[in-house]
Amino acid sequence: MARILIIDDEALFRKMLRQMLEMAGYEVLEAANGEHGIAMFTAQPTDLVITDIFMPEKEGISTIQDLRRDYPNLKIMAVTGGGYKRRGFEYLQFADKVGADCVLRKPFERQELLDAVQQLLTPGAH
Structure with missing residues (x-):
């Protein structure tokens, strides 16, 4: 069973994602911001990290950069x-440029999430 870490400051969103992923058979861990997420990942590595972009303490772009540097x-x-902009890119486009393997815009459908997760966790995919 694959393990997934959700990093998002919205508790209700984390709960919704956890339920969707656990119903699909994944083990799920949660963190409320990038600092806690990186610490949790270091202590309990996962197969996939799903991170929000806008969070207090450590936002998603720097979280992605740090994780990508330390765990390529x-x-x-x-x-x-x-849909905010940074350096001329939408944040999701920017996240893709700094190392995200996949980007999803909220709100998304359950099946869209599960398809993206399955593709990322399939050996040789992406």
């Missing part, structure tokens, strides 16, 4: 509901 083979998915 880790699969990372970025999610956000914001």
